[in-house]
Amino acid sequence: MSTLEIKDLHVSIETDQGTKEILKGVSLTISSGEKHAIMGPNGSGKSTLASTIAGHPRYEVTSGSITLDGEDVLEMEPDERAQAGLFLAMQYPVEVPGVTMTNFLRTAKTAIDGEAPKLRTWTKEVKDAMEKLRIDADFANRNVNEGFSGGEKKRVEILQLELFKPKIAVLDETDSGLDIDALRVVSEGVNRAHEENNMGTLLITHYTRILNYIKPDYVHVFVDGKVAEQGGPELADELEANGYDRFLAAVSAA
Amino acid sequence: MTEQIAKAEETLRNTNDPGVIQKVLDDNPELQGLGNYEYGWADSDDAGASAKRGVDADVVADISAKKDEPEWMLKLRQKGLKYFDRKPMPTWGADLSEIDFDNIKYFVRSTEKQAQTWEDLPEDIRNTYEKLGIPEAERERLVAGVAAQYESEVVYHQIREDLEEQGVIFMDTDTALKEHPEFFEEYFGSVIPVGDNKFAALNTAVWSGGSFVYVPKGVHVEIPLQAYFRINTENMGQFERTLIIADEDSYVHYIEGCTAPIYNTDSLHSAVVEIVVKKNARVRYTTIQNWSTNVYNLVTKRAVVDEGGTMEWIDGNIGSKVTMKYPAVYLTGEHAKGETLSVAFAGENQHQDTGSKMVHMAPNTSSSIVSKSVARSGGRASYRGLVQVNAEAKNSANSVVCDALLVDTISKTDTYPYIDIREDDVTLGHEATVSRVSEEQLFYLMSRGLAEDEAMAMIVRGFIEPIARELPMEYALELNRLIELQMEGSVG
Ligand SMILES: Nc1ncnc2c1ncn2[C@@H]1O[C@H](COP(=O)(O)OP(=O)(O)OP(=O)(O)O)[C@@H](O)[C@H]1O
Ligand SMILES: [Mg+2]
Numbered sequence: 001m002s003t004l005e006i007k008d009l010h011v012s013i014e015t016d017q018g019t020k021e022i023l024k025g026v027s028l029t030i031s032s033g034e035k036h037a038i039m040g041p042n043g044s045g046k047s048t049l050a051s052t053i054a055g056h057p058r059y060e061v062t063s064g065s066i067t068l069d070g071e072d073v074l075e076m077e078p079d080e081r082a083q084a085g086l087f088l089a090m091q092y093p094v095e096v097p098g099v100t101m102t103n104f105l106r107t108a109k110t111a112i113d114g115e116a117p118k119l120r121t122w123t124k125e126v127k128d129a130m131e132k133l134r135i136d137a138d139f140a141n142r143n144v145n146e147g148f149s150g151g152e153k154k155r156v157e158i159l160q161l162e163l164f165k166p167k168i169a170v171l172d173e174t175d176s177g178l179d180i181d182a183l184r185v186v187s188e189g190v191n192r193a194h195e196e197n198n199m200g201t202l203l204i205t206h207y208t209r210i211l212n213y214i215k216p217d218y219v220h221v222f223v224d225g226k227v228a229e230q231g232g233p234e235l236a237d238e239l240e241a242n243g244y245d246r247f248l249a250a251v252s253a254a
Numbered sequence: 255m256t257e258q259i260a261k262a263e264e265t266l267r268n269t270n271d272p273g274v275i276q277k278v279l280d281d282n283p284e285l286q287g288l289g290n291y292e293y294g295w296a297d298s299d300d301a302g303a304s305a306k307r308g309v310d311a312d313v314v315a316d317i318s319a320k321k322d323e324p325e326w327m328l329k330l331r332q333k334g335l336k337y338f339d340r341k342p343m344p345t346w347g348a349d350l351s352e353i354d355f356d357n358i359k360y361f362v363r364s365t366e367k368q369a370q371t372w373e374d375l376p377e378d379i380r381n382t383y384e385k386l387g388i389p390e391a392e393r394e395r396l397v398a399g400v401a402a403q404y405e406s407e408v409v410y411h412q413i414r415e416d417l418e419e420q421g422v423i424f425m426d427t428d429t430a431l432k433e434h435p436e437f438f439e440e441y442f443g444s445v446i447p448v449g450d451n452k453f454a455a456l457n458t459a460v461w462s463g464g465s466f467v468y469v470p471k472g473v474h475v476e477i478p479l480q481a482y483f484r485i486n487t488e489n490m491g492q493f494e495r496t497l498i499i500a501d502e503d504s505y506v507h508y509i510e511g512c513t514a515p516i517y518n519t520d521s522l523h524s525a526v527v528e529i530v531v532k533k534n535a536r537v538r539y540t541t542i543q544n545w546s547t548n549v550y551n552l553v554t555k556r557a558v559v560d561e562g563g564t565m566e567w568i569d570g571n572i573g574s575k576v577t578m579k580y581p582a583v584y585l586t587g588e589h590a591k592g593e594t595l596s597v598a599f600a601g602e603n604q605h606q607d608t609g610s611k612m613v614h615m616a617p618n619t620s621s622s623i624v625s626k627s628v629a630r631s632g633g634r635a636s637y638r639g640l641v642q643v644n645a646e647a648k649n650s651a652n653s654v655v656c657d658a659l660l661v662d663t664i665s666k667t668d669t670y671p672y673i674d675i676r677e678d679d680v681t682l683g684h685e686a687t688v689s690r691v692s693e694e695q696l697f698y699l700m701s702r703g704l705a706e707d708e709a710m711a712m713i714v715r716g717f718i719e720p721i722a723r724e725l726p727m728e729y730a731l732e733l734n735r736l737i738e739l740q741m742e743g744s745v746g
Contacts, residue, residue: 054697079703083703094698099713109703164703
């Protein structure tokens, strides 16, 4: 049983125009087995929250805390966070020229677990996971994300999620750019990780369609750097019908 | 008193410097009675003009006499010395102003080679050997100045026999000059003339060791001829001279050097490599140099390629303080091809000034240069290349791609692409990129559990992968390991 606890998190970035506060007091708690969805308008700070959880150096936490089972996550380097059991499926996965997927996956798995996976079982595990996510076998010999289509990149993020077996995963718009079949296949991958590893998930999305496959326990509406409202799956339906107007109005009135 | 003597003895044992030796003897007259022969430096059998530091006509004559060479070679050496004295230091490239020509030994017998024991090696080199996991036996060979010899003697002899059966000649250059003088009269200095440049002239004057290879018509040498099969210790010399002749329709891959750092107490390495590629023959020449960072590595390499022939240079520069090296291909026959793949690593206090030179002298010739460099910890990597297309070399094509990767903000890279085109009907392509290891790449890999230096090493390895894949596997693996070791020191 693991818990990721975010308390009153304030985050700023340095821009050419000076320091800009993007997260303005976010509080969220995600435990093993739970599925949380975050929905919110463009630019509201969802990716900022995701990157901050993973430890991107560009984001400065000015106050608040993030802990994983009581351990101070903000004190950890990004690699230590991965080793502690956090995973971020990125909105824009990065290309690493000259490094094959096979090499990358094995190196990362070794780094996360602190020991090399058994070669025999590992090879099979990778192959099976790729098959289930309908990733062609020759991707194993391609360079990490190089020349992958948008949808292929997302699938490969979920491939990593399945192989690395994190305690808590943050999925940043993993559904964007997926075709209808891919959306289902990817969702199944996430659900498998839930069932098999009792993973906790923070799912950032713009569309309710994925929520038909990955059924959230909680939905958070994210507006202007903080959670404006929390609710169950029904909140997603309301957003689908009415958009963010109600929440945006509240922000500009404040 | 005895303590002082012991100390003086030790000083003598550890120096070759005549000035130091004289002073010790002056201060401790009783030592003179012990007999000088113990210290090697005064052994009359070995010593001669060439045992001293600095180079002059006596040194050159003495080297030639010791090798019992034909008169014409002595003459050529003398000519080399003349050009060396006369030619100015090149000032267009790396900074060479600190080379002290008078303080270099130009002829070192194999018996008084380099560092003699493990303990004599500088600590960083010892550490690297240990981290590379180089086995004890092999270390000893490295220490003694001989490249690794993984294969057993039996395998070695078998390979030699196979080669002999095919008529392949492969031996050290000194022996080859004696046994096959006809090749030398025809080809020695034909690809790189004695006065080509200051350092080629110096090499011609004092050369010693190196390899000679002749591959007869139509013969394909299946195994790479490499450092493992070196015949004697002379080959690891400072002024080695290599001559390779690939007769028509033949193929050979020659590999020189090794990825493990080679400690050299002498600060100048100046080799000359001449390659003759005849009609439809193909030669691949792979070099990995990892000299210790006190060494000036100033090497001239050139191939002439006949009709339909192919020359491939694969050139890796890891070590040295300064390297200036631009493997050249003169495409003299129609449809001849030249290719250079080079990779350079410039770390702290290193300047790698490398590139290639392609000279198109016949129609329908093609060449390509791919250069990759990685600079870190304040090092500097320069690409310097020349593409020349002579008049009448119609329908020739060249492409140059040079990519530089900067690992931090204090390192430097620069490119000096020169072109000299005297023919209209040519196709040229030039691409140059400079990239920094991006924050996003680092973050992506770190968020997958890799420590910063591991992430950096993975990015660097990926960057040079197109060249590493051309290396024999054991070299590629060791190169990867070396990159990891280097990155350990360059972040955090
Ligand atoms: N480097 C930067 N310079 C300036 N502004 C930035 C920078 N990075 C992020 N921002 C701003 O921070 C705000 C939050 O960005 P973020 O990417 O977190 O939004 P998001 O909620 O993920 O949006 P989307 O739904 O479009 O993915 C945006 O207004 C964005 O422009
Ligand atoms: Mg976003």
